[in-house]
Ligand SMILES: Nc1ncnc2c1ncn2[C@@H]1O[C@H](COP(=O)(O)OP(=O)(O)O)[C@@H](O)[C@H]1O
């Protein structure tokens with residue numbers, strides 16, 4: 001799907017539509033510049049999953065945040081992992097092969113490795129800033145998976 005949102009609230013609402021397409025075990029990679037709306041979208045996904053959206057912030061330093069729920073939402077951020085670095089860490093391996101819904105900000109930086117590690121469906125959400133409050137968001141299932 002390709003959608004243009006005109007506010008952060010609209011991007012959160014888009015996430016609740018996307019929630020309907022996701023099953024436990026699925027992984028959603030989010031790409032786009034800083035400020036493009038990846039964390040805002042994740043907040044909307046949390047809300048749609050009955051998780052308090054206020055607890056959602058970019059796990060830039062922690063790498064991984066786990067928000068309990070049924071299913072749980074696991075929020076990962078590869079921003080600080082250096083190019084060519086190793087994304088293998090045990091919590092991520094568990095997350096990718098468990099029954100949570102997993103969102104990975106900057107996941108495109110290690111897409112080939114994710115394609116090997118993910119056993120469920122892999123989706124990619126591309127965010128582009130096209131105006132002060134306008135974001136063009138393309139979400140599709142990964143065709144190379
Ligand atoms: N249409 C929109 N969708 C998402 N965020 C928007 C939109 N318009 C303005 N914003 C603002 O842009 C910023 C997006 O930040 P954030 O979600 O943290 O981005 P990222 O995680 O991609 O770095 C927020 O301050 C948000 O309020």
Ligand SMILES: [Mg+2]
Nearest residue numbers: 038039058105
């Ligand atoms: Mg972010």
